[in-house]
Amino acid sequence: MKYNFITIEGNIGAGKTTLAHLLSKHFNARLILEEFADNPFLPKFYENQRQYAFPLELFFMAERYKQLKDLLQTKDMFQTLTISDYLFTKCLLFAKVNLPDEEFLLYQKLYDIINPQLVEPDLLIYLHAPVAKLKENIKKRNRSYEMAIDPEYLFQLQETYTQYIKQHNIKTLFIDASSSDFLGNEAHIKVVIDALDKEYDNGQHYLTLP
Numbered sequence: 001m002k003y004n005f006i007t008i009e010g011n012i013g014a015g016k017t018t019l020a021h022l023l024s025k026h027f028n029a030r031l032i033l034e035e036f037a038d039n040p041f042l043p044k045f046y047e048n049q050r051q052y053a054f055p056l057e058l059f060f061m062a063e064r065y066k067q068l069k070d071l072l073q074t075k076d077m078f079q080t081l082t083i084s085d086y087l088f089t090k091c092l093l094f095a096k097v098n099l100p101d102e103e104f105l106l107y108q109k110l111y112d113i114i115n116p117q118l119v120e121p122d123l124l125i126y127l128h129a130p131v132a133k134l135k136e137n138i139k140k141r142n143r144s145y146e147m148a149i150d151p152e153y154l155f156q157l158q159e160t161y162t163q164y165i166k167q168h169n170i171k172t173l174f175i176d177a178s179s180s181d182f183l184g185n186e187a188h189i190k191v192v193i194d195a196l197d198k199e200y201d202n203g204q205h206y207l208t209l210p
Contacts, residue, residue, distance in 0.1 A: 001027060002199055003122040005072070007084045010127030010177065011157050012149065013137035019127065019182050020085040022189050023196075032071055032084035035063060043145040045098075053098040057107060061091040065114050072119045088118050093160045097153075123200065124170050125192070127177040128162075131155055169202045176208050 006023070008016045017033060024031040036042060041056040068088060095107045129137075131154045138146050165172055173195060182189050188209045195207050 001081050001196070003196070004080060005082045005084070005119060005121045006123045006125060006196070007087045007121035008125045008127065009087045009090065009161070011129065011134055011154055011161065012146070013134040013141070013154075014127040014129050014177055015137065015180055015182060016085040016127060019125070019189075019192070020083050022182055023192070024083045026189075026193055027081050027083070027196075028079060029081035029083045030071065030079045032067060032082060032086075034086045035067065036060075038063065046145045046148065049098065054103050054107070057091065057095045057098060058110075060094070061107075061111065061114070064088055064091060065118070068118050084121070087121065087124060088115060089164065093164055094157070097156050097160055122171070123196075124165075124172045126161070126165060126172050126174050127180070128158075128174060129177040129180070131158065133178055165204065171200050171202045172204045173200065174204045174206050176206070180209055 006029075008020050008023075010016050020031060020033065023029065039056065039059050041052045041059055045052040045056045064086065065088070068084070072082065092108065092111050095104055095111075099107060131151050134154050135149075135151060138149060165174070175192065180188055182192075191207065191209055
């Protein structure tokens with residue numbers, strides 16, 4: 001394995017956590033999963049986005065920071081690879097969509113103080129799926145507060161992610177997850193595992209599933 005820290009990202013319902021579980025099992029890697037269920041503002045946010053967006057994003061940033069800082073600073077001689085199902089920059093990307101301008105500027109100041117203290121991933125795996133596929137996956141996992149997510153909201157997040165990746169020279173393995181089935185199709189997970197044996201330059205590298 002050429003990497004020490006791999007992060008998996010993508011829109012809501014793209015399959016990040018599933019892929020992170022499978023890769024961590026295959027590579028015997030430490031696993032960092034976002035603890036979204038602990039955020040008390042999440043169900044409230046989907047009921048009233050304007051009122052609860054700022055506390056929602058503050059809570060997520062604080063929890064992500066603590067989790068990443070604690071785990072990445074603790075060495076494990078038996079597990080040299082760490083896999084996470086979120087990028088810390090996700091804080092800023094969601095805040096950009098969810099917050100009005102003045103609140104976003106304040107949030108960004110806090111983010112800029114915290115972000116330099118964290119380790120950047122060696123490789124970002126980005127799962128890209130059309131909004132229709134995302135809605136299908138969201139329906140399958142059946143979290144009640146997600147059922148009414150507006151497709152336009154998912155599209156906004158999609159655009160924000162792709163613009164960020166284009167504008168920053170991040171080493172990214174960009175996977176077309178339009179028909180992905182990492183749990184049910186072994187060929188799909190094998191393609192990803194084989195791709196991780198390669199060394200990539202900074203920038204985007206595209207992977208198509210069979």
